[in-house]
Each structure stands twice: as structure tokens, then as C-alpha cells.
Amino acid sequence: MSLIYRKDFWAGLLMLLFGVAIVFVLIPIGxxxxxxxxxxxxxxxxxxxxxxxxxxxxxxxxxxxxYLSAPPASETSAENRPDGVQRVAIIFxxxxxxxxxxxxxxxxVTTTLVLAACVWYAGERRYxxxxxxxxxxxxxxxxFFLKIAGIPIPLGVLAPLLAGV
Amino acid sequence: MLxxxxxxxxxxxxxxxxxxxxxxxxxxxxxxxxxxxTTPMAVALTLPFTFTLPPVTGIxxxxxxxxxxxxxxxxxxxxxxxxxTPAASCTVLDGYxxxxxxxxxxxxxxxxxxxxxxxxxSNMALILFxxxxxxxxxxxxxxxxxxxxxxxxxxxxxxxxxxxxxxLGSACLGLLLATIGLDLVYGTNRFVFGEVNLMSGLNxxxxxxxxxxxxxIIAYFGRVEVAREHNPLAGIGASLQxxxxxxxxxxxxxxxxxxxxAIPGIGGAPSAFLSYSEAKRTSPDGDKFGTGEVEGVAAxxxxxxxxxxxxxxxxLALGIPGDIITAxxxxxxxxxxxxxxPLLFQENLSLIYALFIGIMLSSxxxxxxxxxxxRLISRxxxxxxxxxxxxxxxxxxxxxxxxxxxxxxVMVMFAMGAVGFAMLKxxxxxxxxxxxxxxxxxxxxxxxxxLLLSKGDWSIFFSSYICWFFWFLTALAVGLAIWRATxxxxxxxxx
Numbered sequence: 001m002s003l004i005y006r007k008d009f010w011a012g013l014l015m016l017l018f019g020v021a022i023v024f025v026l027i028p029i030g031x032x033x034x035x036x037x038x039x040x041x042x043x044x045x046x047x048x049x050x051x052x053x054x055x056x057x058x059x060x061x062x063x064x065x066x067y068l069s070a071p072p073a074s075e076t077s078a079e080n081r082p083d084g085v086q087r088v089a090i091i092f093x094x095x096x097x098x099x100x101x102x103x104x105x106x107x108x109v110t111t112t113l114v115l116a117a118c119v120w121y122a123g124e125r126r127y128x129x130x131x132x133x134x135x136x137x138x139x140x141x142x143x144f145f146l147k148i149a150g151i152p153i154p155l156g157v158l159a160p161l162l163a164g165v
Numbered sequence: 166m167l168x169x170x171x172x173x174x175x176x177x178x179x180x181x182x183x184x185x186x187x188x189x190x191x192x193x194x195x196x197x198x199x200x201x202x203t204t205p206m207a208v209a210l211t212l213p214f215t216f217t218l219p220p221v222t223g224i225x226x227x228x229x230x231x232x233x234x235x236x237x238x239x240x241x242x243x244x245x246x247x248x249x250t251p252a253a254s255c256t257v258l259d260g261y262x263x264x265x266x267x268x269x270x271x272x273x274x275x276x277x278x279x280x281x282x283x284x285x286x287s288n289m290a291l292i293l294f295x296x297x298x299x300x301x302x303x304x305x306x307x308x309x310x311x312x313x314x315x316x317x318x319x320x321x322x323x324x325x326x327x328x329x330x331x332x333l334g335s336a337c338l339g340l341l342l343a344t345i346g347l348d349l350v351y352g353t354n355r356f357v358f359g360e361v362n363l364m365s366g367l368n369x370x371x372x373x374x375x376x377x378x379x380x381x382i383i384a385y386f387g388r389v390e391v392a393r394e395h396n397p398l399a400g401i402g403a404s405l406q407x408x409x410x411x412x413x414x415x416x417x418x419x420x421x422x423x424x425x426x427a428i429p430g431i432g433g434a435p436s437a438f439l440s441y442s443e444a445k446r447t448s449p450d451g452d453k454f455g456t457g458e459v460e461g462v463a464a465x466x467x468x469x470x471x472x473x474x475x476x477x478x479x480x481l482a483l484g485i486p487g488d489i490i491t492a493x494x495x496x497x498x499x500x501x502x503x504x505x506x507p508l509l510f511q512e513n514l515s516l517i518y519a520l521f522i523g524i525m526l527s528s529x530x531x532x533x534x535x536x537x538x539x540r541l542i543s544r545x546x547x548x549x550x551x552x553x554x555x556x557x558x559x560x561x562x563x564x565x566x567x568x569x570x571x572x573x574x575v576m577v578m579f580a581m582g583a584v585g586f587a588m589l590k591x592x593x594x595x596x597x598x599x600x601x602x603x604x605x606x607x608x609x610x611x612x613x614x615x616l617l618l619s620k621g622d623w624s625i626f627f628s629s630y631i632c633w634f635f636w637f638l639t640a641l642a643v644g645l646a647i648w649r650a651t652x653x654x655x656x657x658x659x660x
Contacts, residue, residue, distance in 0.1 A: 008331070011591040015334045022341065032353035039621030044348035044355055047609050048341055055337035062330045084387030088586075091386045095579050098562075103572055111559045118558060122386065122551035129552075137556055141563045149217045151567045 008066035015059025022052035087121075094118070106156020111138040173518030181222050186523055189229020190530040194538050196230070197237020197253075199553065204234030206381070208493045209373045210557070212500075213564035220501035221516060225523040227497055231490050232527045235433060235473055236280045236535055239466055243272045253469065255437035259454060259461030266457050270539075274403035275411060275459045277535040279466040282412075283419035285528040287474030290423045291481070292521050295510075298482035302507040307618065308625045311611040312635035314604055317485040319642035321597040329650045331593045336601035342367060343605025350613055362573040369496045369603060371565040371574040375581025376599055378561050380589045382554045383582065403459065411463035414444045418464050422471015426487065427478045433469045433488075440468025474524060481505050481517065484607075489596045492603050 031045040040046060081087065094114060102110050116134035124130055142162075145151040155162050189211070196207035211230050215223030238253030243260030256276060263272035305313065318336065325332020345356045346366030357363045418440035425436040444464035445454040454461045476487035477494075484506035486492035498505050503513065510517060565578035588595050619625035626632055 007591050011331055011334070011593050014591070015331075015337075019337075026356060030354075030356040030358055032348075032355070034351045034353055037351075039616065041616040041621050041623075042350055042613060044351055044353055047612065048344045048355070051337050051340045051344075055334055055341070058330055058334040058337065062334065065330070079388050081387055081389050088383055088387040091383050092583070095383075095582070099576055099579055102562075102575065107563065107566070111562055115555050115559050118555035119552060122555060124549075124551050133552065133556065137559055141559065144214075145563060145567055149214065149567065151217065151570060153563070153566065154572070 006066070008069075009063050012059045012061070012063025012066055016056050016063060017059070019052045019054075019056030019059055023049055023056070027052070090121070091118075102156075103154070104156055106158050107153045108138045108142055108158050108162075109156060111141075170518055172515040173522060176221055176515055176519040177522045179222075181218075182225055182519075182523060183526070185218070185222050185226045186229045186527055187530050187534065189226040189231075190233040190527060190534045191229075191538065193230035193233020193235075194237040194240075194531075194534055195233075197234035198240040199548065203377070204231060204238070205489045205493060206378050206557075207234050208490050209370070209377055210560055210564055212370055212373075212493065212497060213567040215497060216500065216567060220498075220503060221519045221523070223501060224494065224497055224520060225527075227494050228520070228524060229527055229530070231494070232284060232473055232531055233534065234490075235470055236277065236284075236466075236531055239276045239280070239462075239469070240273065240539065243276060243462070244269055253437075253465075254434060255441050255465035255469065256462060258441065258465065259456075259458050260465075262455070262457030263459065263462065268457070270401060271403045271407065271459060272462050273539050275407060275462050276466045277532065277539070278403065278408055279411065279415045279418070279463040280470040280535070281528055281532045282415050283422055283467040283470035284473055284531055285525075286416070286419035287423050287426065287471045288521075288524045288528060289474075290427070291474040291477050291524065294427070295478045295482045295517075298478060299507040299510040302483050303511075305507070305631065306629075307611045307614040308628055309631040309635070311608065311615055312626060312632045312639070313483060313485070314608045314611065316635045316639045316642065317479075317483075318601065318604060318608070319639055319646070321600060325594050325597055325646075327650070328592060328594050329646055331591075332597040335588065335593050335595065336597040339598035339601030340605045340608070342372070342598075343602050344609065349606070349610055350617070362571065366606075367577055368568050368574055369599075370500075370568045371578035372581050372602060373493060373496070373599060374561045374565055375578040376585040376588075376595045378557060379578065379582030380585035380595075382558050382561075383586045384589055385550055385554045407459050411460050414440075414448065414460050414464045415467040417443060418467025419471040422468050422473075423475045426472030426475030428487070433472045436472050437465045437469040440464045440471075477524070481509070481520075482507065486600065486603070489599065492600050496603055 027045045027049060031048070033043060033045060037043045094117060098110055098114050105113075112134045115137060116130050119130050119133060142153050145153050192211060193204065193207055197204055208227055208230050211227060215226055218226065235253075239256045239260065242253040242256040243264050260272045260276065263269065321332050321336045325335075343366070345363055347353070347357075347364055348355050354364070418437075421440045421443065422433075422436045425439065426433075441454070441461060441464045444460055445451045448454070448460055450458055450460060476491050479485040479487050480491045480495060482505075484495065484504060486495045495505060503509060503516070561578060562575055565575045566572065568574050585595055587593075588598070615625050616623070619628075627636070
């Protein structure tokens with residue numbers, strides 16, 4: 001199977017498995033059924049069940065079609081970096097870490113660190129520019145949301161410094 | 166009528182509205198001009214900034230971004246052979262050859278004039294037809310609305326491209342995600358799993374930003390950064406004679422855009438290509454198309470921009486989004502407690518008229534800002550992605566938080582970013598997901614209300630001429646989509 005059909009096969013398989021998981025696992029444990037339902041169609045699980053079944057059937061069709069399709073030539077995409085998977089994994093880790101520290105460190109400190117790290121990781125080596133961007137943009141957004149939109153942004157560790165500003 | 170118009174003028178006539186609309190057009194033109202940034206992404210990122218604005222101001226900001234974005238896509242298409250939006254891909258055919266000949270300024274001018282005229286014609290169509298369609302829709306009950314939404318879901322076929330089956334799967338995922346929260350009829354929990362934040366369902370903005378902005382940013386880190394060719398502005402601008410020569414093509418392209426734009430799911434790209442092929446077929450210089458002909462640029466841009474106002478017709482009159490951007494704008498209406506459709510025309514006509522005034526003004530802004538920005542934007546388009554994408558990431562984080570002032574929404578955005586990235590890698594189109602996610606609650610609500618009325622009898626969905634009409638349209642749209650998909654496959658296999 002070539003890249004495109006392999007992709008389709010996995011996409012179909014995932015859709016099928018997700019649909020089956022919804023019907024047999026998530027609906028039984030995640031949907032609270034009322035004691036008495038007038039008609040089956042009014043049950044809270046009726047509509048999601050229909051959609052999950054449709055999803056499974058579509059997944060099955062996509063996977064079977066991909067499996068039976070003739071493989072064309074191309075295998076890899078020229079625009080991907082050789083270390084692309086590793087780099088994407090690192091960015092994912094950075095986002096997960098960001099989600100964890102955001103409530104504690106606050107938006108300004110977290111986004112400053114993440115912005116500096118991302119710009120550097122993307123290949124920028126002008127450190128003055130990195131510092132200006134990573135400090136300036138979060139501060140600008142913070143003051144925009146606070147002063148213009150009237151939305152308070154959690155300051156975390158900077159609360160003692162900026163709370164009254 | 167006059168009273169409504171007067172109150173609409175009062176509603177519109179504030180500096181906030183006038184400035185915000187100009188700002189929206191400028192933001193859209195800028196973002197549309199940056200390759201890699203899309204107009205839906207721009208509208209999505211602007212959305213959180215509208216929460217604290219009055220409804221008219223907020224929606225006008227988004228409309229400005231929409232209109233600017235469509236034009237902005239043509240700037241880099243002409244200058245560096247990289248269309249900023251998919252709809253601008255047709256502009257490349259003659260725009261870039263003109264730039265290579267040293268006539269970039271002439272191409273940009275004609276693109277701007279064609280865009281403005283087409284935008285104006287499209288806006289006029291919106292004003293004339295939206296009200297008429299809305300008055301017809303007043304006769305709709307739950308079964309009719311259900312069949313209407315079923316039909317509107319067929320736009321998924323349009324936004325799925327060559328991936329029809331995966332697009333339908335993507336829509337199923339969106340419909341499933343929309344069921345999270347309290348059940349509409351019994352008020353019991355569905356897929357909440359004890360998380361209080363999930364009881365009111367997922368907010369569509371973190372889902373939207375996660376699906377559309379984050380995957381592109383994540384994918385950027387795994388790609389080789391391609392050095393973009395810079396083509397400085399050159400030559401003299403378009404003359405009045407150029408404009409006169411293209412006027413017929415522009416008007417024809419605008420009309421094509423209006424007709425195709427009013428049909429949900431068609432979008433700007435097919436309209437641009439149809440307008441282009443019609444111009445090539447009828448022009449005395451048709452054989453020069455593709456080698457740098459201003460009429461080719463005018464045809465592509467008028468077809469592309471003619472769609473902008475017309476896609477708002479089904480949105481305002483029936484509450485159906487015609488494409489992904491109008492789906493986002495539908496969400497913006499809902500955030501402000503408004504539900505586009507026939508009732509909005511009855512209960513909030515002055516707001517509709519205020520929007521119409523703003524939309525007309527946006528055509529003038531497009532001309533002014535477009536003219537002023539050509540030189541500046543050709544430089545902005547050179548901002549390297551290594552700076553741009555990380556900044557957009559931070560904007561996403563702030564934007565997602567601002568929805569409900571909760572970090573939970575930031576987490577939802579990250580989770581949807583991961584889902585969106587997986588979809589990108591598996592070539593599953595995300596647009597059907599989002600459209601289904603937005604229309605899902607309405608579909609389920611009317612589905613169950615109808616069955617409640619009929620005591621579980623499914624024949625209620627075939628109980629009126631309107632229902633039959635929409636079933637017919639749905640069958641037609643599905644049939645066309647299947648025919649297009651099979652024909653596309655045949656063409657690919659022949660190639």
C-alpha cells in the first residue's frame with residue numbers, strides 16, 4: 001500500500017474503531033438514561049448511537065477501499081524534514097508542558113517562555129529579536145485583553161507585580 | 166420600513182463600527198496575503214476579540230476580515246506565485262506571469278478593482294434576496310428545519326474535496342462532539358464523565374482554533390522551510406482603458422460568484438475557475454490567457470470575490486452557513502445571543518440593516534485599504550514563518566482563554582489541535598467536522614422535537630411539500646457529489 005492508501009486505511013480503521021468504541025463503551029458508561037423514555041427515538045443515546053454507527057460504516061468502507069486499491073508510486077513527501085517526527089513530538093511535549101504550568105506560572109510567564117523556545121527551535125538565532133518578541137507579544141496581548149476587552153488574564157507568579165497595573 | 170432604516174442607521178453610526186470595519190478589512194488583507202495563513206484562520210483568531218463588543222461591531226469586524234482576506238490572497242498569488250487562499254489559486258494563472266513581465270502593479274490594480282466591483286455586486290444581491298428568502302422560511306416547523314439542515318449538511322460534500330467518504334466521517338465526528346453536555350429533552354448527562362466544564366458542551370471557538378490554527382503550526386515544525394521568492398513591485402498601475410476592457414468580464418464573473426456563492430458549499434475557488442474559463446472562452450484575447458493577461462486576473466478575482474456577499478444570503482435568511490467562514494460567523498451570531506434565520510428578520514431587522522450598511526461600506530474600505538496596502542503588504546508577506554507561527558500559537562492560547570475565562574478551554578484547544586493534526590496527517594478534511602459541530606445541536610433539537618410531535622412516527626419528515634423539496638435537494642446534492650467524486654477519480658486515473 002502506498003502512502004495515500006496507507007493513510008486512508010488507517011483513517012478508515014480509526015473511524016471504525018472509534019465508532020464501535022462509542023456504541024459499546026462510551027454510550028453505556030457516558031450517557032445517563034432516564035428511567036422511562038416515551039419512544040426509543042427520544043432516548044438521549046439514540047441520536048449519538050445512529051451517528052456512531054454511520055461513522056463505523058463509513059470507516060469500514062474507507063478502510064476496505066484503501067486496502068483493495070492499487071498502490072501508486074510515491075512514498076514520501078519532499079517537504080518533510082528528515083527529523084520531522086522528532087521535532088513534531090518535541091512541539092507536542094512543549095504544548096503539554098505549557099498546559100501543565102499555565103495555571104501556576106500564569107499566562108505572561110508561560111507564553112514568554114514558550115514563544116522564545118518556539119522561535120529559537122524554529123531556527124531564529126537573533127537573540128535580541130527573540131527577547132523582544134517573546135516579552136513584547138504576551139505583554140501586548142495581556143494589556144489588550146485586560147484594558148480594551150475587559151477580560152482579566154491569570155497572572156500566576158507575576159500577580160504581585162502586575163495586579164494593580 | 167423608514168423607521169427601521171433610521172434605527173439601523175442609529176445602530177451603525179458610531180466611530181467604533183466605522184473604525185472596526187476598516188480594521189477588519191486591513192487584518193483580513195494582511196492575513197490573506199501571508200502564504201500559510203488562511204482566511205478562516207484569521208476569522209477564527211479575531212473571534213475572541215469580539216466578545217466584549219456590541220453584536221453589530223463584533224460581526225462587522227469579522228465580515229471585514231472575511232472580505233479583506235479574500236482579496237489579500239491575490240496579492241501574494243500575483244507577487245510570489247503563492248496564493249494566500251485556495252480561492253486565489255486561479256489568480257496565479259495570469260497574475261504571476263504579469264509580475265514576471267514586470268507588470269505586477271498593473272495586475273494588482275486590476276485584481277483590486279475587480280474585487281471591489283464584484284464585492285459590491287455581491288453585497289447588492291445579499292440585500293435584495295436575503296429578506297425575500299427569509300420571509301419564505303417563516304412557514305418552517307421542526308420537520309422542515311430538520312430537512313433544511315440535512316440539506317445544508319450536504320455542503321460537507323463541497324468542502325471535502327476529493328475525500329468525500331472521509332469528509333462524511335469527519336462530519337460524524339463533529340456531530341458526535343456536539344452531543345457532549347446535558348441532553349436537550351431529559352436534561353441528563355451525555356459524555357460528561359463528571360467534568361463540570363463539559364455539562365454545557367464544548368465551546369466552538371477552542372474547537373475551531375484547535376482544528377484550524379494549531380495543526381498548521383505543529384506541522385510547520387516538521388517541514389522544511391522553503392525560501393520564498395521575493396518579487397518587488399514593478400511597472401505602472403492599471404489604466405482606465407484596462408479597466409474598461411475588463412469591465413464586462415468583471416460583471417460576468419461577479420454574477421457567477423453571486424449564483425455559486427448563494428448555493429451552500431460551493432466556495433470561491435470553483436467560482437473563480439468558472440469565471441476564468443468563461444472569460445477565456447468569450448474574450449478575443451482568450452488564447453493569451455495564462456501568459457499574463459489582465460482580463461484573466463479580472464475574471465479570477467471577480468469570480469472569487471463575487472461569492473463573498475452571496476454566501477451571507479443563506480446564512481442570514483435561513484441560518485445555513487455557505488462555507489467554513491460563514492459557519493464561524495454563524496457561531497459569532499450565536500455568541501451574541503442571535504440566531505440567524507427568518508426570525509432574526511422579524512425581531513431584529515434594524516440589526517440586519519445595520520449589517521447591510523456596514524457590508525456596503527466594506528466594499529469602499531476594500532478599495533482604499535487595498536490601494537494603500539499593496540506596497541506594505543508585499544513586504545509583510547516576507548515575514549518568515551519561524552517568527553509568524555510561534556506568535557500565532559500564543560495568540561491562539563490567549564484567544565481560547567478569553568472565550569469563558571477558563572483554562573479548560575485552552576486544554577480543549579490543545580486536545581483539538583492534536584485531533585486536527587492527526588486529521589491533517591491522515592488527510593481527513595477538518596471543515597466538515599466544524600460545520601457538523603456547529604449545526605449538530607440544531608439538527609438533533611429539530612429531529613427529536615419532530616419525533617416528539619409525531620409520537621415517534623418517522624413519516625413526519627415527509628409530511629409537507631417543503632420537507633419533500635429539501636429531501637429532493639439533498640438527494641440531488643449527494644448525487645452530484647458522488648458523480649463529481651467518480652468523475653474526479655476517472656480523470657486522475659487517465660492522468
